[in-house]
Amino acid sequence: MLTTIVRKEFTETMRDGRVRTAAIALLLLLGGSLLYGARQTRLLAAERDTARQLTRAHWVTQPPKGPHSAAHYGIYAFKPRATLATLDDGVDPYVGVTTWLEAHKQNEFQFRPAQDATSAQRFGALTAATTLQLLVPLLIVLLGFSAFAGEREQGTLRQVLSLGVKPTTLGTGKALGIAAGLGVVLVPATVLGVVAMTGLDRTTTDMSRVALLIVCYLAYYIAWLGLTLTISAFAKTGRVALAGSLGVWMLVSVLAPRFMTDVVRTMHPTPSAAVFAAAMKRDMDGGIDGHGGADEREKQFEQAVLQKYNVDLLSQLPVSFAGLSLEEGERHGNEVYDTHFAALWATFAKQERVRELAAVFSPVLAMRSLSMALAGTDVAQHLHFQQASEAYRRTLMSAMNGEITTKAKGKDFEYKADGALWSSVAPFTYEAPSVSWVVQRHVPALLLLGVWALGMMMMVVWSIRRMTP
Amino acid sequence: MLQATGLSKSFGAHVALQPLTLTVSPGEVFCLLGANGAGKTTTINLFLDFEPRSGGSATVNGLDVAQHSLETKRLLAYIPEQVNLYRNLTGLENLTYFQQLSGQAPMGREQLLQLCDRVGLPKGAADKRVSDYSKGMRQKVGIAIAIARQARALLLDEPTSGLDPQASNEFSAVLNDLREQGVAILMATHDLFRAKETGTRIGIMKHGAMVDEFAAADIGHTDLEQLYLRHMRN
Numbered sequence: 215m216l217t218t219i220v221r222k223e224f225t226e227t228m229r230d231g232r233v234r235t236a237a238i239a240l241l242l243l244l245g246g247s248l249l250y251g252a253r254q255t256r257l258l259a260a261e262r263d264t265a266r267q268l269t270r271a272h273w274v275t276q277p278p279k280g281p282h283s284a285a286h287y288g289i290y291a292f293k294p295r296a297t298l299a300t301l302d303d304g305v306d307p308y309v310g311v312t313t314w315l316e317a318h319k320q321n322e323f324q325f326r327p328a329q330d331a332t333s334a335q336r337f338g339a340l341t342a343a344t345t346l347q348l349l350v351p352l353l354i355v356l357l358g359f360s361a362f363a364g365e366r367e368q369g370t371l372r373q374v375l376s377l378g379v380k381p382t383t384l385g386t387g388k389a390l391g392i393a394a395g396l397g398v399v400l401v402p403a404t405v406l407g408v409v410a411m412t413g414l415d416r417t418t419t420d421m422s423r424v425a426l427l428i429v430c431y432l433a434y435y436i437a438w439l440g441l442t443l444t445i446s447a448f449a450k451t452g453r454v455a456l457a458g459s460l461g462v463w464m465l466v467s468v469l470a471p472r473f474m475t476d477v478v479r480t481m482h483p484t485p486s487a488a489v490f491a492a493a494m495k496r497d498m499d500g501g502i503d504g505h506g507g508a509d510e511r512e513k514q515f516e517q518a519v520l521q522k523y524n525v526d527l528l529s530q531l532p533v534s535f536a537g538l539s540l541e542e543g544e545r546h547g548n549e550v551y552d553t554h555f556a557a558l559w560a561t562f563a564k565q566e567r568v569r570e571l572a573a574v575f576s577p578v579l580a581m582r583s584l585s586m587a588l589a590g591t592d593v594a595q596h597l598h599f600q601q602a603s604e605a606y607r608r609t610l611m612s613a614m615n616g617e618i619t620t621k622a623k624g625k626d627f628e629y630k631a632d633g634a635l636w637s638s639v640a641p642f643t644y645e646a647p648s649v650s651w652v653v654q655r656h657v658p659a660l661l662l663l664g665v666w667a668l669g670m671m672m673m674v675v676w677s678i679r680r681m682t683p
Numbered sequence: 684m685l686q687a688t689g690l691s692k693s694f695g696a697h698v699a700l701q702p703l704t705l706t707v708s709p710g711e712v713f714c715l716l717g718a719n720g721a722g723k724t725t726t727i728n729l730f731l732d733f734e735p736r737s738g739g740s741a742t743v744n745g746l747d748v749a750q751h752s753l754e755t756k757r758l759l760a761y762i763p764e765q766v767n768l769y770r771n772l773t774g775l776e777n778l779t780y781f782q783q784l785s786g787q788a789p790m791g792r793e794q795l796l797q798l799c800d801r802v803g804l805p806k807g808a809a810d811k812r813v814s815d816y817s818k819g820m821r822q823k824v825g826i827a828i829a830i831a832r833q834a835r836a837l838l839l840d841e842p843t844s845g846l847d848p849q850a851s852n853e854f855s856a857v858l859n860d861l862r863e864q865g866v867a868i869l870m871a872t873h874d875l876f877r878a879k880e881t882g883t884r885i886g887i888m889k890h891g892a893m894v895d896e897f898a899a900a901d902i903g904h905t906d907l908e909q910l911y912l913r914h915m916r917n
Contacts, residue, residue, distance in 0.1 A: 215783065215784060215786065218780060218783040218784060219784070222769070222772070222776075222780045225771075225772065225776070226769055226771045226772060229771040229772075230771060368767050368770075369763060369765055369767030370767045370768065370769060372733070372761075372763065372767075373761065373763070373766075373767060373781070374781075374784065375731075375733070375756075376731050376733075376756055376759065376760075376761035376838075377756060377757070377781065377784045377785045377786075377832070378752075378753045378754070378755075378756030378757035378759075378785070378786070379784050380753060682733070682734075683733050
């Protein structure tokens with residue numbers, strides 16, 4: 215009986231010209247965004263690879279010079295583009311993917327694609343994620359709004375129920391029939407996605423991320439299907455069901471994310487870039503919270519060094535004080551940066567937590583968060599890369615300062631190092647965090663998406679058991 | 684086969700059906716006559732358990748419809764005033780769908796086409812989409828569904844409303860066939876002529892109550908009309 219219902223629903227769906235048109239349009243959009251995303255990934259990966267090799271070549275081929283000059287010359291670190299970023303750019307266009315690692319400074323990320331965007335892109339770029347998160351639910355609404363309400367309006371529901379068909383069997387059959395219709399769009403899109411991503415660097419993407427992303431989208435679509443069928447089971451007519459479903463879609467897909475952005479900003483405000491930079495400069499010059507200015511710190515450091523080496527004068531030191539002083543400057547700078555960035559990142563984490571908890575009101579928020587996370591383009595993974603690049607910067611600076619300390623006694627800044635030093639610093643490599651690292655940071659979104667899927671399934675069963683013809 | 688005992692229905696203060704007692708035995712066609720709002724459709728809805736009853740009981744083959752909702756529905760076939768079918772499916776596909784949903788062993792295409800022929804569906808129409816069907820053709824598919832389901836009781840709600848005389852006549856012929864096969868038929872109708880032609884018993888309903896009940900053979904066409912009008916005027 216179930217097969218009969220599924221087959222009939224699928225046949226009817228496929229014969230509906232409106233659904234066919236919408237499905238073809240969606241397939242074209244999804245296919246286009248996947249192919250474009252894959253092309254971008256391939257292009258950006260190649261560009262970054264070239265730039266990475268070039269910046270390394272520039273570093274190791276520096277002429278003999280002072281290690282501190284080399285530290286200021288610096289080096290660029292490039293965030294590798296994850297293969298799944300083809301689906302979801304996440305925050306990458308806004309936070310940038312390249313940072314310049316130099317002495318004394320933890321620089322901001324540069325080359326943000328959003329800076330180069332045309333004004334038309336203020337309306338939002340069409341990515342596979344946008345299509346999957348916003349437009350596929352619209353197709354589900356289109357496929358499912360009349361499932362019960364339309365049949366009730368036409369009178370066929372009355373006839374079907376008069377046959378002694380269990381309402382839950384009818385509901386399951388309809389849900390599977392609609393899912394089969396949806397499969398006509400999603401299966402070719404998945405095949406296209408796999409083909410489009412063939413040849414991309416798979417080392418950046420753990421396959422378990424792909425598997426989990428598929429599971430999340432399945433749960434997300436189950437939630438939408440449940441929501442649509444529940445509304446259809448209660449609505450008197452197809453028109454009411456369509457208006458109700460579209461209203462909910464508008465509320466949870468368009469309004470809720472924007473509203474939550476404002477709520478999050480109000481609850482956990484972040485300082486402007488100018489205020490943030492000014493606060494760091496203040497602590498850098500005057501010490502954290504005004505404790506210990508530069509002169510005072512310098513004096514204390516000198517005393518500590520003299521005591522450590524058991525000498526009375528800096529000229530009696532067996533090493534270069536300039537190197538030690540530079541390293542101390544780095545240490546102080548790192549302390550200031552760590553304090554300020556830790557506070558900023560804690561605020562980002564709080565914002566993310568509120569955004570994920572708001573998924574109680576909208577499955578879109580949970581799916582959006584999980585999509586970015588599994589694609590490797592969320593804030594947490596941006597910070598992960600930032601921390602890795604900063605750790606490398608510190609290693610680089612320590613190597614340069616250590617060279618001065620140990621080899622520049624009596625020459626200080628006149629000392630010149632050669633290619634042996636530049637080559638001794640290993641190139642920057644970055645490994646994206648594991649899927650378990652990602653999951654640990656998005657437990658609320660995962661749970662809430664599961665609750666939405668399960669809750670909506672239960673709602674459908676509850677509503678169709680109470681359904682009247 | 685079909686039995687109502689003190690069956691009643693109220694919507695708030697409005698009494699749609701006063702306690703009704705009737706029996707439709709196998710091979711009997713019980714016609715319910717009455718104006719709109721007399722309680723005919725409510726009676727049928729209560730046998731289908733589409734609405735909760737307010738009092739009494741309705742049974743099909745001895746099973747209470749409220750307690751055995753799915754089982755009793757499987758013994759029934761229902762043809763409404765407008766047989767509503769899936770417009771994007773052909774007549775044959777609709778017939779196949781409803782036949783298979785009723786839990787019967789699936790019938791083959793040839794068997795189903797023979798059924799379409801038996802109920803008078805024009806040749807070639809079975810493979811056309813229902814969106815191109817006239818009301819009469821849809822009613823015929825409705826009867827074909829009822830026959831295909833091999834139901835032991837038929838509930839008909841104004842089945843000939845809007846049909847042309849020839850289609851009505853063909854419809855009556857099929858009902859007679861079914862009656863002769865022992866099917867119990869409860870038919871709500873406005874059509875006095877069809878009630879007299881097809882029915883074995885006739886009940887007249889007014890304001891939710893059965894005001895008269897008699898054997899169809901005991902009354903002539905003219906007498907039925909006068910009796911009906913007298914009840915409606917009172």
